[in-house]
Amino acid sequence: MPGAIYAEGLVKTFGDVTALDGVDLDVPEGTVLGLLGPNGAGKTTTVRVLTTLLQPDRGTAVVAGIDVLKHPNEVRRSIGLSGQFAAVDEYLTGRENLQMVGQLYQLNGKAAKARAGELLDRFNLADAADRPAKTYSGGMRRRLDLAAALVVSPPVMFMDEPTTGLDPRNRQQLWEVIQELVAGGTTLLLTTQYLEEADRLAHDICVVDHGKVIARGSSDQLKARTGGERVEVVVHQSDQIAPARDVLAGFGKGEVAIEEHTRRLTVPVTGGAKLLAEVIRELDTRGVEIDDIGLRRPTLDDVFISLTGHAAEAPPEEDDEGVDATPETRKEAAK
Amino acid sequence: MSAMTDVMPAPRARGGIGGSVRDSLVVARRNLIRMARIPEMILFGVIQPVMFVVLFTYVFGGAINIPGAPAGSASAYKEFLMAGIFAQTVTFATAGAGAGIADDMHKGLIDRFRSLPMARGAVLTGRTLADSVQTAITLLVLAIVALLVGWRTHENIGKVLFGFLLLLLLGYAFSWIGALIGLSVRTPEAATSGGLIWLFPLTFISNAFVPVNGMPKFLQYIAEWNPFSATVMAARELFGNTIDGIPKSVTGAWPMEHPVWASLLWSIVIIVVFRTLAVRKYRSATA
Numbered sequence: 001m002p003g004a005i006y007a008e009g010l011v012k013t014f015g016d017v018t019a020l021d022g023v024d025l026d027v028p029e030g031t032v033l034g035l036l037g038p039n040g041a042g043k044t045t046t047v048r049v050l051t052t053l054l055q056p057d058r059g060t061a062v063v064a065g066i067d068v069l070k071h072p073n074e075v076r077r078s079i080g081l082s083g084q085f086a087a088v089d090e091y092l093t094g095r096e097n098l099q100m101v102g103q104l105y106q107l108n109g110k111a112a113k114a115r116a117g118e119l120l121d122r123f124n125l126a127d128a129a130d131r132p133a134k135t136y137s138g139g140m141r142r143r144l145d146l147a148a149a150l151v152v153s154p155p156v157m158f159m160d161e162p163t164t165g166l167d168p169r170n171r172q173q174l175w176e177v178i179q180e181l182v183a184g185g186t187t188l189l190l191t192t193q194y195l196e197e198a199d200r201l202a203h204d205i206c207v208v209d210h211g212k213v214i215a216r217g218s219s220d221q222l223k224a225r226t227g228g229e230r231v232e233v234v235v236h237q238s239d240q241i242a243p244a245r246d247v248l249a250g251f252g253k254g255e256v257a258i259e260e261h262t263r264r265l266t267v268p269v270t271g272g273a274k275l276l277a278e279v280i281r282e283l284d285t286r287g288v289e290i291d292d293i294g295l296r297r298p299t300l301d302d303v304f305i306s307l308t309g310h311a312a313e314a315p316p317e318e319d320d321e322g323v324d325a326t327p328e329t330r331k332e333a334a335k
Numbered sequence: 336m337s338a339m340t341d342v343m344p345a346p347r348a349r350g351g352i353g354g355s356v357r358d359s360l361v362v363a364r365r366n367l368i369r370m371a372r373i374p375e376m377i378l379f380g381v382i383q384p385v386m387f388v389v390l391f392t393y394v395f396g397g398a399i400n401i402p403g404a405p406a407g408s409a410s411a412y413k414e415f416l417m418a419g420i421f422a423q424t425v426t427f428a429t430a431g432a433g434a435g436i437a438d439d440m441h442k443g444l445i446d447r448f449r450s451l452p453m454a455r456g457a458v459l460t461g462r463t464l465a466d467s468v469q470t471a472i473t474l475l476v477l478a479i480v481a482l483l484v485g486w487r488t489h490e491n492i493g494k495v496l497f498g499f500l501l502l503l504l505l506g507y508a509f510s511w512i513g514a515l516i517g518l519s520v521r522t523p524e525a526a527t528s529g530g531l532i533w534l535f536p537l538t539f540i541s542n543a544f545v546p547v548n549g550m551p552k553f554l555q556y557i558a559e560w561n562p563f564s565a566t567v568m569a570a571r572e573l574f575g576n577t578i579d580g581i582p583k584s585v586t587g588a589w590p591m592e593h594p595v596w597a598s599l600l601w602s603i604v605i606i607v608v609f610r611t612l613a614v615r616k617y618r619s620a621t622a
Contacts (some may be wrong), residue, residue, distance in 0.1 A: 049452050055619070076452040077345040087443035091369040103361045104453040105345040106354075132372065148447070152345040 003028040004156050004187035005050060010059035012045055012211075019045040021211035027189060029155075030243070032182050034202030035191040035225065035239070036304070042211040043191035047160045048188065051081045058290070059199065077105070080149030084161045088144050090134035094125050097133060101148045111157045112151075119147040139170030146177065157181065157188045163197060175200060195300035198262035205300075209308045228297045228301045231271065231279055233265045241265065244288050251279055266296075345452055355454035362448075362461025363468075366435070370469060377469060380431070381476045384424040388477065389546070391416050392484045399545065410485060411578055417486045418498070418570040419543030420530040422563060424473060425506030426538060428466045429513035430530035435462055436517030437526035445620055456614045470506040474499060489575025498573030501598045505566045508602040511609035518616040543567045548585045559588035562601035568594035 003029040012020040020042050027033040035043045048054040050061055052072035061068040064078035088097045089102040095116050102112030120129045128136060133144060138256050141164070149157060162178070163171040178201055182188055192198050198205050199219050207215040207222070215222060231251070235244050241258060244265055248256045252267035259265075269275055283290060370377060396412050436459070438444050448458045478499075488495045517526045540557055541547075541564040547555050558564055568591055572578050583591050590597030 048446075052382045053446055053449055073452050076450060077347070079450065081447070081450040083443050083446060087447040089365060089369065089444060090442075092365060096365075096368060100361060100365050101447070101451065104358060104448070104451045104457075106452060107346065154345070 004030075004064055005033070005189055006062040007046070007050065008060050010049055010056045010061065012049065012054065012056045018211050020049070020059075023059070023208070023211065023213055025189075025206065025213070027187055029187050029205040030182070030185050032178075032188045032201055034191060034205045035189060035199035035208055036193075036195065036198045036205055036300070037191075038193065038308070041208045043208055045159055045188075045211075047081075047158050047189065047191060048209070051158050052076055052081055065071070077152075078154050078156055080152070080154040082146045082149040082157070082158045082159045082162055086143045088133045088141060088148060091132055093130045093132055094120060094136070094144050094147075095129045098151060099149055102151045105152045107152070108189045115151055119150060123147045135251075139173070140167055142166060142174060143177070146174070150181070151187075154264035155187060157186050159188065159190045161193065162190055163192070163194065171197075186323065195304065199300055207304065207307055215303075215307050222300070223298045226306045229269055229298075230266050231269050231276060232292075232294050232296050233279075233283070233290055234292040235263045235265070236291050238263060240288045243286050244283060245287065247279065247282050247286060250282070251275060255331055263291075269295075321324060350398075353379055355457060355460075358454040358457035359460035359464060362458050363464040364461075366462055366465030367468060370465065376431075377472060380427070380469060381473050383427075384420060384477050385475065387420050388417070388480050388484060391420065413485055414487065414574075414576040415546075415571070415578055416544065417481050418567050418576055419538075419541075420481075421474060421477060421499075421502050421570060422505065422543055422567045423534075423538045424477060425470050425502050426509045426534050426563065427531070428470050428506040428510040429516070429534065430527050431469065432462055432466050432510035432513030433517035433520075433526035434513075434523045435466075436514055437520055438523040440518065440620060441521075441523060445617075448619075449620065455618060456610070459511075459514045459610075459613055459617055463507060463514060464606060466510045466513075466527070467503060467507050470503060474502060476576070490573060490600050494573045494575075498570040501566055501569050501573070501595070501602075505563075505598065505600045508605035511606055511613055515616060516608050516615040518613060525587035537561065537563055541567060542591075546581050548581070552586075555586050556588070559584055559586050559591050562590075562605065564596050565590040565597035565601050569598040 003026045005025060007023060007025040010020045011018075018321075023042065025033065025044055025046070035046060038044050039260055045054065049056045049059075050063055050068060052068055055069070063075050066074045066078065068075050088203060089100075092100065098116035098119055099109075099112045102115050103109065105112075107115060117129075120126045121133040123146070125140060125143060125147070128140060136144065146159075146162065149159075159178070163174050166174065175197070178188070178190075182201075188201075190198075190201060202219070204216065204218055205222060206213045215225070217225070231248065233244055233248065235241055238260070241260070241263060245256050248265055248267045251271075252269055254268040259267045272277065273295060276293070280290075280293060283293075376394075392413050396416075399412050435443075439448075439458075445458065513526070513530050516529045520526050520529055540550075540554055541561045542558060543563065547558045547564075550558060566585070572594055577583075590601070
């Protein structure tokens with residue numbers, strides 16, 4: 001049986017640009033899929049197709065057991081969408097925003113009102129509930145946007161870069177909300193450029209590049225695929241690099257990499273913590289004094305680079321405002 | 336934060352006209368709340384036509400001689416003019432609707448609405464209905480200012496109100512043109528100018544500000560078949576502001592002979608055509 005979110009062979013072109021080039025997805029009910037990829041990889045286009053906002057040129061998609069292309073309005077009853085840009089009406093208060101969305105989800109006036117009150121409490125927005133949303137901070141807006149997506153507690157949720165542009169504290173808070181949500185049984189598809197975010201929230205990860213899924217699996221599986229673990233040693237004195245290299249060469253599964261100036265040696269290994277203990281004993285026997293030693297596992301960044309040949313681009317932070325502010329600053333300075 | 340409630344899909348949408356009307360009213364309410372929170376938008380919407388009334392009355396009024404009217408009679412032109420300014424004012428609803436919808440697109444609100452199980456045309460209908468409320472307010476203020484500078488009606492109140500109703504209907508029709516423009520451009524700024532530039536030739540090549548008999552022949556045809564002219568003429572008749580010396584039509588155009596019917600027909604045709612196009616565009620809208 002296909003999962004709560006299922007897609008097969010999605011293709012979408014915009015003129016000469018192929019945004020989706022045969023995307024397949026299968027997200028089991030109650031799990032989180034992280035869609036990871038650089039700008040323009042096709043993450044947002046995938047979300048737009050699955051949330052009925054965009055017709056694919058080819059392919060099929062089924063969400064919550066309903067065919068997205070045949071019955072889009074039925075799908076809309078079962079999904080919540082939280083976008084990259086907090087889509088709330090800034091002149092309406094938080095409460096009015098949530099009530100409006102509730103009514104448009106076809107709740108009656110009374111139910112929409114009650115639900116809005118619940119959500120405002122749950123997202124710590126009760127104090128600001130009757131202020132226009134334009135007075136909210138970035139984090140508050142994002143929480144309101146997420147609350148709007150949860151008005152009917154839909155079984156399937158889509159979040160397009162939910163924490164892009166948030167400061168670390170707000171990001172942490174939003175992660176907690178998302179984890180709570182998934183614990184309640186919601187199926188979630190999440191796009192992100194933050195590898196840490198995918199690592200932390202997603203059961204499964206699909207790496208997307210140029211409109212294709214180029215790798216999929218759990219975070220651990222992807223890391224294992226990239227080349228397993230490495231032992232990293234920092235020796236106390238430069239003259240101990242040579243004996244240390246001999247030791248590591250004996251345990252390693254590949255070439256020993258040496259950084260002379262930091263006295264750091266790295267070697268790929270298999271065998272985990274047990275092997276690490278043996279390495280330490282052997283170094284001790286040879287009288288090599290070490291400053292630091294550790295078993296290093298690849299990060300999703302390593303995975304990304306090895307898969308796509310380039311690093312995940314850092315998403316644009318909210319430093320746009322800093323750029324905008326520059327002429328102002330200059331003006332201030334001129335006074 | 337309390338425990339999550341169990342997941343459940345939204346109630347089934349009420350289909351048909353009932354659901355569509357309800358959803359439209361929910362969106363209209365949202366736009367009216369916005370309007371109340373941004374009063375300067377209504378204010379500027381009123382100031383411009385008020386300036387037109389005052390400027391045309393006092394600056395041009397003495398200089399423009401209406402053929403057939405007593406020479407230099409400012410009051411004849413004043414009465415002739417008002418229906419034209421009222422009609423031009425309601426067409427500015429185009430820019431408002433266009434900019435509003437383009438702004439919603441830009442901010443991602445249209446995406447939000449399109450992902451909700453709501454009636455398809457409701458976002459646009461709600462917007463155009465709210466714009467009609469704004470148009471009605473503007474017309475009311477404008478009528479009061481016009482009365483203050485000496486405009487008078489010479490028909491019964493029923494006819495006068497019907498005249499205003501035709502003006503409102505024209506404004507409603509034009510806001511659907513604005514809706515289509517708003518969905519087609521990338522920025523609210525483009526929607527504003529895109530909603531305004533073509534209004535100037537449209538409203539000036541008409542019977543709104545001067546009688547058409549002074550225009551070159553080909554312009555006379557355009558002016559008399561201009562949908563905008565039909566409503567101007569209808570309102571002028573219903574207000575009792577026609578001038579005896581001016582023939583209804585110089586080209587024999589049907590809309591000028593039957594302006595009330597022509598006004599109704601034109602407005603309905605515009606609504607049907609542009610609503611269809613705009614709703615289709617909305618369904619495939621991409622920010």
